[in-house]
Each structure stands twice: as structure tokens, then as C-alpha cells.
Amino acid sequence: MSHTWRPPVAPASVFLSPGVVIGGNNSSLELASVLAAQLGVKDGPILLAIDDAVKSAGLIAPVEAALQDAGYAVQLRGGFGAEPTDEIVNAVANEARSNNVQAVIGVGGGSVLDSAKLVALLLKNEGLCADWTGVVEPANGVAPLVLVPTTCGTGAEATRIAMVTIGGNKRASSCSLYVPRVAVLDPVLVSSLPGKVVAATGMDALAHATEALMSATASPLSAHHSLRAIELLVDHLEAASQGDQEALGQVLWASHFAGQALNAGVVLGHSLAYCLAHANPMPHGVSCAMALPYCIAYNQNLEPSLAKLIANALTAGQSNDLQVAAKSVAELAGRMGLPTTLADAGIGEDKTSSMAQLCVADYQRPTNPEPMTLEAVHSLFDAMISGDIAGAFSVTAR
Numbered sequence: 291m292s293h294t295w296r297p298p299v300a301p302a303s304v305f306l307s308p309g310v311v312i313g314g315n316n317s318s319l320e321l322a323s324v325l326a327a328q329l330g331v332k333d334g335p336i337l338l339a340i341d342d343a344v345k346s347a348g349l350i351a352p353v354e355a356a357l358q359d360a361g362y363a364v365q366l367r368g369g370f371g372a373e374p375t376d377e378i379v380n381a382v383a384n385e386a387r388s389n390n391v392q393a394v395i396g397v398g399g400g401s402v403l404d405s406a407k408l409v410a411l412l413l414k415n416e417g418l419c420a421d422w423t424g425v426v427e428p429a430n431g432v433a434p435l436v437l438v439p440t441t442c443g444t445g446a447e448a449t450r451i452a453m454v455t456i457g458g459n460k461r462a463s464s465c466s467l468y469v470p471r472v473a474v475l476d477p478v479l480v481s482s483l484p485g486k487v488v489a490a491t492g493m494d495a496l497a498h499a500t501e502a503l504m505s506a507t508a509s510p511l512s513a514h515h516s517l518r519a520i521e522l523l524v525d526h527l528e529a530a531s532q533g534d535q536e537a538l539g540q541v542l543w544a545s546h547f548a549g550q551a552l553n554a555g556v557v558l559g560h561s562l563a564y565c566l567a568h569a570n571p572m573p574h575g576v577s578c579a580m581a582l583p584y585c586i587a588y589n590q591n592l593e594p595s596l597a598k599l600i601a602n603a604l605t606a607g608q609s610n611d612l613q614v615a616a617k618s619v620a621e622l623a624g625r626m627g628l629p630t631t632l633a634d635a636g637i638g639e640d641k642t643s644s645m646a647q648l649c650v651a652d653y654q655r656p657t658n659p660e661p662m663t664l665e666a667v668h669s670l671f672d673a674m675i676s677g678d679i680a681g682a683f684s685v686t687a688r
Contacts, residue, residue, distance in 0.1 A: 295595035297513040305511035306450055306466055306553040308437075308473040311546070318353050318397065318438050318476040322360030325393055328472050329434040334392040335363040339382070339406045341398030342368040344440045347482050353397060353438075365389060370398070372573070374405045376419035376456045383412035393434035397479070399491075400444030400574070403437050404452040407468040410435045419454050423461045435470040440479045442530070442541040443491025443575050445498055445549015447473040459652075460564060469553070475546055477539040485531045489626035490575030492527040492541050495519060496619070497563070497578035497585075498548040501556040503600055504589050505657040512554035519548035520603040524622075531626045558662060559585030561653035562670065565645040569637045572629075579623040580635060583616035584670045587682035589659050616679050631677040642671035660686055 310328055312320065325331040336357065340350050345368060357364050367382050386394070386409055394413070396406025408419055414430040415422075422428070437447035446452075447470065452463045483491075499519035502512055522544035529537035562584060563577035590597065590612050597612050604615040620630045629635040632642075646668035654662055666685050673682040 295593065295599050297508050297510045304553075305509050305550075306469045307550045308448055308470050310472045311475065312472065313475040313543070315478050316476060317474050318479060319356045321353065321395060321436060321438075321474065322357050322362065324436055324472050324474065325362070325395075325434070326360075329393060329436070331393040331434050333361055335365055335389050336393045336395060337382070337386050337391045337406075337409065338364050338366050339370065339394065339396045339398065339402050339409065340366060340368050341370070341402045341440055344398060344479065349440070349479055349482070350397065365391065370401045370405045372401055373455050373460070374401045376454055379405050379408045379454055380412075380418045383409045386413055391433070393436070395436045395438065397438040397440060399439070399441040400446040400453070403439065403444065403446035404454065406435065406437060407432070407452040407465075408454060408463060409433075411463075411465065411467075419463070420456050422463050423454075423456070425464045428465065428467065432465070432467045435468075436472045436474065437470045438474040438476065438479065439542070439545065441483065441491045442480055442488055442538065442545045443494035445495060445545050445552055447475075448546055448549035449552050451552075473546070475542055477535075477542055480538060480542055481535060483538070485533065486627060488538065488541065489527070489531040489623075489628055490573045490579065491545070492523055492530065492575070493579035493582070493623055493626075493628065494575035495541070495545040495548040496523045496527070497559050497582045498552040498556060499523070499544075500582060500600065500604065501559050501585060502548070502551040502554045503596075504557050504585075504592065504659055505555045506659060507657050508554045512551045515547040515551040517599075517603055519544045519551060522547070524604060524606050528622065528626060555655075555657035557585060557655050557658040558588055558660075561649050561655055561662070562667075564653055565649045565671075566635065566637065568648060569641045569645055570635060572635060576628055576635070579619075579628045580630060580674065583620045583679050584674060584682050586612055586616040586619070587673075587679060588666070588670060588686055590683060591686060592659060613680065613683050616683075620677065620679060632671075632674050633676075639675050642668060642675070645671050
């Protein structure tokens with residue numbers, strides 16, 4: 291893809307990624323050798339934090355057995371839910387502390403992997419989840435950590451962010467040490483995902499990649515990963531949601547690339563998504579899919595070559611127009627059965643004002659290329675009532 295835009299090379303540019311990424315069918319069965327060879331944990335109790343649905347599908351038992359056969363005392367813990375709370379994470383961390391856990395392995399979606407990160411921090415440091423929100427630098431580091439995704443969207447196995455709900459509100463803990471030494475991408479663990487889950491999580495990955503490319507802190511490496519993720523998702527996500535296993539494997543890699551790009555920071559789209567979910571709880575990928583076209587519209591005044599690059603990537607080379615790209619994103623979500631309007635998502639028109647206020651008050655994004663003002667954000671939510679993407683492009687047009 292030819293283009294003239296070059297990401298800024300800032301002196302403070304930092305790109306984070308796992309030190310080792312292991313991929314391939316049944317690679318999750320090699321976790322014992324990963325612990326010993328990569329992390330130096332050769333025995334003792336380990337915490338295996340898992341997704342309950344993945345366990346019910348019979349995919350955790352072989353992983354647990356392989357670890358036990360290698361001599362590890364496996365403490366299996368689930369129950370993290372779709373949105374982990376501090377009560378759950380604190381309880382698991384306290385139990386792990388009392389059992390002298392030596393390492394943490396997270397096998398699951400974003401909620402499990404984020405919980406595993408927080409538990410790894412709490413194993414080495416005092417306090418509870420609420421003491422470790424915002425940007426943190428734990429004096430004692432984190433426990434040895436391996437992350438294995440079982441969804442195709444969050445990219446949490448590659449990010450410095452851990453989300454946890456405290457007092458009913460989602461809060462972020464940001465720590466560079468949450469990016470694990472080892473990430474394992476096993477297509478077998480995502481092979482039985484329902485189509486709607488693939489669609490939602492894949493759109494989450496598309497939001498990560500696109501928003502990170504818009505971010506004021508994008509770097510040459512994050513931009514490279516963003517573009518590769520977008521390319522793979524545009525080419526393969528719809529087929530993956532329809533059960534194409536080869537396409538699903540490509541989406542798993544795209545999710546990981548987007549997760550690495552995500553360390554440059556997301557922008558307005560995720561703020562909009564949090565407010566949509568606050569108004570009517572829904573999977574994170576669903577809210578991100580709804581928000582992404584409006585994030586693109588709001589940030590239309592990007593440097594022209596960057597705007598053309600994003601549009602070209604999102605339309606598979608068919609257009610350099612961001613409005614066409616935003617509409618193509620909404621159409622992709624719609625074809626996969628995801629909501630594209632407030633009505634589709636069960637959110638009343640009367641909620642646009644409160645969502646806008648929440649967005650501007652609680653979810654400001656310094657990385658967003660446009661300032662987030664109440665009036666403009668309110669106009670975006672109003673445009674979502676009927677899916678008026680063209681109207682959304684009038685918000686910051688100049």
C-alpha cells in the first residue's frame with residue numbers, strides 16, 4: 291500500500307510487546323516448558339485463571355493436565371465473568387498470596403487476562419485493586435505472567451491495561467509490566483467460538499487498530515501493527531464469523547497485532563463505547579463496533595495523508611474517503627448482526643444527554659486528535675439514534 295504519511299518519531303515514543311509470542315495449534319499444551327525455559331519457574335504452585343465457558347467446552351482440561359504432568363501444583367480459578375469486579379480479583383489474589391503462588395497463567399478473554407494481570411501485581415505488592423488504578427509502577431514488579439487469549443478481539447495478552455469494575459464503574463490500571471514475558475496464541479482455543487462472539491470481538495480489535503492509528507502517541511511500530519491488523523480484519527472477519535476456521539486463525543493474529551498497537555492508546559471511540567454500555571450493558575466489542583464510525587467522523591480532520599491511509603485500509607483499497615470508510619465499518623457490523631443504532635442497542639433517545647456528560651466528565655482521551663467537548667460529543671450520540679453517519683461528519687467539519 292503506497293502512502294506518504296509517516297508516523298511521528300517522537301523522542302518519548304515507546305512500543306511495548308511480549309518478549310516471546312508462541313503460536314500454532316495446541317501451543318497452549320506447551321505451557322510447562324514456557325514456565326521453565328522462559329520464566330525460570332520450574333515447580334511450585336501456579337494459578338491458572340480461566341474462562342468458565344472455555345472450561346465448559348472441554349478446552350481447559352488438557353492444559354491443566356499438561357501442567358500437572360510436568361509437576362506443577364495447579365490452582366484453577368474461574369468465575370471472573372464478563373466484567374471482573376474488584377471483589378472477585380481481590381479474593382483470588384488473597385487466596386494466591388496465602389498459597390504462595392509462583393506464577394500466573396491467564397487463559398481466557400479480556401476479563402480473565404485483565405484479572406490475571408492484576409493478580410500478578412497483587413501477588414508481589416500490598417493493597418487491593420482500588421489501590422492500583424491509573425498509571426502504576428509497582429515497586430516489587432509483578433509475578434511471572436503468561437497470557438493465552440481465547441477470544442479474537444481484546445488483544446489483552448499484549449497490552450499494558452487491565453480493566454476492573456470498582457463501585458459499579460470501570461476503572462483502568464496501566465502498567466508496562468502487564469505486558470507479559472510470554473503470550474501464547476493457540477487457534478484451537480478459539481475454534482468453537484460462536485459467530486456473534488467472533489463478530490463482536492473482531493470489531494473490538496478493529497477499533498483498537500484504527501483508534502491507535504489516530505492516537506497522538508502513535509509510533510512507527512504501533513502504526514505498522516495497526517495497519518496489518520486492519521488489513522487482516524477487513525479481509526477475514528466476516529468469513530470468520532461464519533465459521534471459516536482458517537479465517538478465524540487470521541483474526542486471532544489480527545487481534546494480537548491490534549493489541550500491540552493498542553499500547554499507543556485508544557481515542558474517543560472507546561470512551562463512547564463505555565458510555566453506551568453504561569446506558570445498556572452489552573459486550574465491549576458490540577459497543578466498540580457501534581462507536582467506531584462516529585469516532586472516525588469526529589476525528590475527520592486528521593493530517594490528510596493519514597486520513598487517506600486509514601480510509602484506504604478500512605475499505606480494502608476501495609476509497610480514500612473517511613466517510614466511506616466509516617459507513618463500511620457500520621455495514622460490516624450490520625452484516626454480522628451487530629447493532630448499529632441506539633434503537634438496535636436498546637438505548638432510548640433520552641439517554642444521549644447523560645451519555646455525553648458521562649463521556650466528557652469521566653472518559654477524556656488526551657490522545658484523541660480533537661478536543662472532546664460536551665456539545666460535540668452530544669451531537670455524536672444524537673447521530674447514533676438513527677445511524678446518521680453523514681450527520682456525524684458535520685460535527686467537526688471545517
